[in-house]
Amino acid sequence: MALLSVLDREHIVAPHSYNRWLVPPAALCVHLCIGQAYAFSVFNLPMTKLIGITDSAPDDWKLTELGWIFSIAIVFLGVAAAVTGTWLDRVGPRKAMFTAACCFGGGFLVSAIGVATHQLWIIYLGYGVLGGCGLGIGYISPVKTLITWFPDRPGMATGMAIMGFGGGAFIASPLSVWLMNHFKTDTDMGVTATFVTLGIVYFVFMSIGAIIVRVPAPNWKPEGYVAPAQPKRLVTNETVHVDQALKTPQFYLLWWALCLNVTAGIGVLGQASAMSQEMFQGRITPVAAAGFVGLLSLFNMAGRFFWASTSDYIGRKNTYYCFFLLGIVLYAVVPSTAQMGSVVLFVLCYGIILSMYGGGFATIPAYLRDIFGVQYVGAIHGRLLTAWSAAGVFGPVLVNYIRQYQLDHGVAKADAYTVTMYIMAGLLFVGFLCNLAMRAVADRHHLRVQNQPAQ
Numbered sequence: 035m036a037l038l039s040v041l042d043r044e045h046i047v048a049p050h051s052y053n054r055w056l057v058p059p060a061a062l063c064v065h066l067c068i069g070q071a072y073a074f075s076v077f078n079l080p081m082t083k084l085i086g087i088t089d090s091a092p093d094d095w096k097l098t099e100l101g102w103i104f105s106i107a108i109v110f111l112g113v114a115a116a117v118t119g120t121w122l123d124r125v126g127p128r129k130a131m132f133t134a135a136c137c138f139g140g141g142f143l144v145s146a147i148g149v150a151t152h153q154l155w156i157i158y159l160g161y162g163v164l165g166g167c168g169l170g171i172g173y174i175s176p177v178k179t180l181i182t183w184f185p186d187r188p189g190m191a192t193g194m195a196i197m198g199f200g201g202g203a204f205i206a207s208p209l210s211v212w213l214m215n216h217f218k219t220d221t222d223m224g225v226t227a228t229f230v231t232l233g234i235v236y237f238v239f240m241s242i243g244a245i246i247v248r249v250p251a252p253n254w255k256p257e258g259y260v261a262p263a264q265p266k267r268l269v270t271n272e273t274v275h276v277d278q279a280l281k282t283p284q285f286y287l288l289w290w291a292l293c294l295n296v297t298a299g300i301g302v303l304g305q306a307s308a309m310s311q312e313m314f315q316g317r318i319t320p321v322a323a324a325g326f327v328g329l330l331s332l333f334n335m336a337g338r339f340f341w342a343s344t345s346d347y348i349g350r351k352n353t354y355y356c357f358f359l360l361g362i363v364l365y366a367v368v369p370s371t372a373q374m375g376s377v378v379l380f381v382l383c384y385g386i387i388l389s390m391y392g393g394g395f396a397t398i399p400a401y402l403r404d405i406f407g408v409q410y411v412g413a414i415h416g417r418l419l420t421a422w423s424a425a426g427v428f429g430p431v432l433v434n435y436i437r438q439y440q441l442d443h444g445v446a447k448a449d450a451y452t453v454t455m456y457i458m459a460g461l462l463f464v465g466f467l468c469n470l471a472m473r474a475v476a477d478r479h480h481l482r483v484q485n486q487p488a489q
Contacts, residue, residue: 041244043126048248054183054256056246061176061195063243064131067236068138068172069202071111072331074104074161076210080223084152087223095154103162105426110166112423115174119416120276122171123409127179131244134172139237141165146229170419172240173199177399178412182250185408186259189350189400193342196396200335204328206232268351268472272480273407279414282475284405287468292398293421293428294465295357298365298458299391301429302384309433309451313372313380326381333385334392341393342400350401351472357390358466365459369452395422405475432457 039045078100085091122130144160147153176195184191213231217224279285302309310318310326318326345353364383371380402418403411436454 041125041129041132043128043249046126046128046248047251048254050251050254052248052250054250057176057180057183057248058191058194060131060243060246060248061180062198063246064134064172064175064240065195065198066202066205067240068134068169069199070206070210070232070236071104071107071169072200072203073206073210074107076207077214077225077228080214080225081149084149084223084225087221093152099154103157106158106162107166107169108426109423110163111169111173112420114167114170115416115419116170117416118171119174119413120410122175122416123178123276123412126249127175127247128244130171130175131247132241134168134175135237135240135244136168137164138168138172138240139233141168142229142233142236146226146233149226149229170416174412174416174419176243176247177415178408179247179249181399181403181408181411184256186256187343187346188403189342189345189397190339192399193339193396196342196399197335197338197392199395200331200338200392203331204335266349268349268474269404270407270474270480272475272477273409274405274414274475274479275481276410276413276417278479278481279406279410280417282479284472284475285414285418287471288398288401288405289418289421291354291358291465291468292394292418293425294461294468295354295361295394296391296422296425297429297432298361298461299388299394299429300425301433301454301458302387302391310380313451314375314377317375317377326384329381330384330388333389337389337392338396341390342396345397345400350397350404351469353393353397354401354469355466357394358462358469361387361390361462362459362466365455365462368455405472407481409481 078097081100082090082094082097085094118130141161141164144164145157146160148156148158148160177192180191180195181188210228210232213228214224217227274282310323341353341356364387368380368383371383398418399411399415402414406414433451433454436457437451440451440453
């Protein structure tokens with residue numbers, strides 16, 4: 035027990051001379067690891083041939099069954115973030131990061147048992163439930179800490195960390211493929227050993243992040259920083275308790291703004307390869323489509339830092355206006371790019387769309403801080419991330435089922451996404467209206483008002 039006490043908040047308070055730029059690398063240690071979730075699909079095809087090895091055997095799992103692993107993980111990401119947010123604010127980032135390391139690394143180890151025994155439910159439990167909890171706890175664990183260390187540039191600070199989540203797949207995808215090839219034999223696809231290796235590696239690196247992280251001393255401020263006496267519009271110096279935040283319309287307006295922005299982006303991200311090949315039949319090969327997906331991931335990662343940093347200058351509300359208005363135009367233009375046969379314009383449109391998808395994630399913590407104050411931003415952010423879980427269902431369902439409906443009614447594959455793009459533009463318009471309705475939280479919700487005795 036004494037050994038575990040090093041995880042307590044009181045042991046990670048930094049001296050006033052501490053360099054705050056050492057904190058973002060700690061957050062990146064966690065986010066670059068949990069960003070592996072975006073690369074989990076590299077295991078899907080190998081896991082359909084665990085018995086047959088060269089081809090799927092009758093007892094091998096189907097892709098439809100394996101697809102649920104990622105979906106369960108995203109659902110539990112949102113659930114864990116919502117449930118543990120208040121606990122995280124109380125115990126501090128080190129204990130939360132270490133817990134995330136145990137869950138995420140442990141999820142791989144449990145899944146390795148599921149692969150070795152060919153029990154799919156164990157993988158659902160391992161990577162889906164346990165790993166998903168690690169995703170959620172790890173995702174929100176550094177947010178409040180970064181905002182506290184960077185009161186002058188909270189958007190940039192959270193953007194640096196959350197950029198790691200978008201870029202984690204660039205490390206995980208080739209690493210996972212290399213490990214499977216390294217461990218593969220004539221009778222083994224190498225998935226079990228790869229899961230064990232990744233579980234250990236991710237646990238170590240996430241634990242390093244937990245060791246490095248520090249929280250500022252009470253009343254610490256960056257050298258030369260003076261908080262504005264009169265906050266900017268839609269930026270408060272007051273505090274709204276997490277439970278009280280759920281009673282405000284602002285929380286639900288931001289919930290829907292994030293959900294609709296993510297719904298539009300995640301639906302495209304999940305079908306980018308197939309969509310590009312079907313909209314440009316004969317011109318975009320499977321190899322080129324894979325490159326397109328990789329390029330979109332780059333835009334997703336870069337957008338997290340670019341848009342979050344930009345929001346420090348133009349404001350969070352204006353940044354979300356950019357997401358929705360520019361997104362509406364781009365989604366409406368995409369079908370025309372296919373009709374024009376312009377691959378370059380098609381790629382550019384989707385690159386910007388995916389940059390705003392990532393930017394929405396990176397900007398929302400600072401938006402919450404502006405509206406509700408910094409004290410409970412971690413817990414509020416955790417509950418808001420249930421919007422991600424919902425969007426993880428809405429987006430793929432909209433894209434896949436509308437496409438299938440179009441094909442069933444005789445629409446050519448190249449045109450099967452046209453209606454979907456217009457629907458996505460419509461969803462973004464609703465998101466625009468939610469952002470338009472954002473106002474400062476009423477005084478009655480502020481913590482100092484709530485704590486005043488009744489007259």
